Amino acid sequence: MTFAAHDGQHDNSCVNKWNYSIRFKQPELCGSGIQHSGYVDRHDTGDHYFFWFFESERRPLEDPTLLWLSGGPGCSSMAGALTEVGPCRLTDDGTATMKNPYTWTKEANVLFLDQPIGTGYSYGKSKVSTSESAAHHVYEFLQIFFKEFNQYANAPLYIGSESYGGHYVPALASEILKYKRRQCSNHISLRFEGMLIGNPLTNPRLQVEYYQEYGCANDTTYHPLFDAATCQMMKARFSQCRYLMDICYKYTFAPMCIPAGLHCKHTQFDPVEQIGSNPYDIRMRCNSTDLYDCYQWLNYLELWANTELVRDDLGIDPQFERFRSCNTAVEERFMLSADMLYDFSSHVAECLKEDVRVLIYAGDTDFVCNWRGIKAWTLEMDWPGKRGYNEASDEDWYSSGKLVGQLRSHGNLAFLKVYEAGHFVPFDRPDVALDYFSRWLNRLLHF
Numbered sequence: 001m002t003f004a005a006h007d008g009q010h011d012n013s014c015v016n017k018w019n020y021s022i023r024f025k026q027p028e029l030c031g032s033g034i035q036h037s038g039y040v041d042r043h044d045t046g047d048h049y050f051f052w053f054f055e056s057e058r059r060p061l062e063d064p065t066l067l068w069l070s071g072g073p074g075c076s077s078m079a080g081a082l083t084e085v086g087p088c089r090l091t092d093d094g095t096a097t098m099k100n101p102y103t104w105t106k107e108a109n110v111l112f113l114d115q116p117i118g119t120g121y122s123y124g125k126s127k128v129s130t131s132e133s134a135a136h137h138v139y140e141f142l143q144i145f146f147k148e149f150n151q152y153a154n155a156p157l158y159i160g161s162e163s164y165g166g167h168y169v170p171a172l173a174s175e176i177l178k179y180k181r182r183q184c185s186n187h188i189s190l191r192f193e194g195m196l197i198g199n200p201l202t203n204p205r206l207q208v209e210y211y212q213e214y215g216c217a218n219d220t221t222y223h224p225l226f227d228a229a230t231c232q233m234m235k236a237r238f239s240q241c242r243y244l245m246d247i248c249y250k251y252t253f254a255p256m257c258i259p260a261g262l263h264c265k266h267t268q269f270d271p272v273e274q275i276g277s278n279p280y281d282i283r284m285r286c287n288s289t290d291l292y293d294c295y296q297w298l299n300y301l302e303l304w305a306n307t308e309l310v311r312d313d314l315g316i317d318p319q320f321e322r323f324r325s326c327n328t329a330v331e332e333r334f335m336l337s338a339d340m341l342y343d344f345s346s347h348v349a350e351c352l353k354e355d356v357r358v359l360i361y362a363g364d365t366d367f368v369c370n371w372r373g374i375k376a377w378t379l380e381m382d383w384p385g386k387r388g389y390n391e392a393s394d395e396d397w398y399s400s401g402k403l404v405g406q407l408r409s410h411g412n413l414a415f416l417k418v419y420e421a422g423h424f425v426p427f428d429r430p431d432v433a434l435d436y437f438s439r440w441l442n443r444l445l446h447f
Helices: 078-083 131-148 165-182 210-216 228-251 254-274 296-305 308-314 328-336 345-353 371-380 386-391 430-441
Strands: 020-025 035-042 047-054 065-069 088-090 097-099 109-113 157-162 192-198 281-285 357-363 395-399 402-410 413-418
Touching (some): 035 131, 065 131, 078 088, 078 296, 131 165, 157 165, 165 345, 254 328, 296 308, 345 357, 357 371, 357 430, 371 386, 413 430
Parallel strands (some): 065 109, 157 192
Antiparallel strands (some): 020 035, 035 047, 088 097, 395 402, 402 413
16 A cells, blocks of 8 residues: 655645555464554665554553564564564574563554664665664654554554663654654654663763673672772773763764774773673673674574564565574664764653653663663753652562562653563563553553
8 A cells, every 4th residue: 555645734844755655464473463564665765664563452442552662773673572572472492482471462552663774674775874863764654654554543652662772762752752843734643652661771971880880889699790800990991981982972973982982892891791791681691792692582583583484474575685683784884873872861851851751671680781870861861850850769669569679750750670680671571571561551650
């Protein structure tokens, strides 16, 4: 089915014409329930965005829609669909799927999107290298999707992600709010109400300060990670890391940021690799910072996603060559643009000022995007509720009668530290993840 939006007549700054088509089918993977998978094709750019949509198990026409974007950059949202929040999960050997009893479709329609181009099943000519550019593409995708599936367009929209989603989601949220303010008559008015991001990389300049504190503190079961000599080295060499980061932020020019990335990684991050800990979950051993080496399910996901049966059922184009769980070419583009080092916390603050609800959650055994650095940027962020949030206490948080974390909240901002979980909280603690998603969605997080 092909659409062409009519020209905007009131605001020249509105996108007024898209040349695109959308095609989809109803796959049978992941069992019962209405689902759609397919592509949005951008004919002017030659791009093809893959999506997989699952209806809510409750009231799909009334329940909100959650857009899920996995991080990376360059990691497929099929990981979110098949190992975290979707209605089915890969079996341990990766040869089949099984029902996920903790699917987030119990509360919402869930839309998984592979983005930017080059990620997962999405392919085309675009070489996106910044979060802002990716956000613009996703905004247009949402316009196209909800024009076709307009029965879901009037319900609230939430955005969920993790990791590099700390860049993706705030950038997309700002894009949605920008067009909302413009009141574009030819756009679907998205009822964007909230976002939740797990272990996000949002304010790298601040978060990098907390590698030493996280690795050298002796206040939990898992610490300290590093010996005294390593901690002293990290402390002594951090001043140069901070100096280079300040230069990067002063000039916002990619070549000026690369030295900061290299030095800070070498002195503040690499020590975790040298001791053989999984940087995404310090409870585990892994002599690499490569996700594929630390999480075998990424390899299983690739094998499963490239089988002829799966490709046919999902409607994957025959000309599409090979699915990769994470595409390093996409990651490298974002790295060379220095997008990885930029601070997106101001975008989160913008959302809070616009009455958008925000849940930031963090597994406590993740080193890469550790809870200390994440909590620090939520405290530093300038927004109308800053004083109340900073003065709020950290409260024990229970799920099914068990102590599973700590919650700090004020107004529309909540920060939840989840115990015994790493970088991928819904993977490690699926029952807890469904509980906080449900309670947050229904404004019952404190109960």
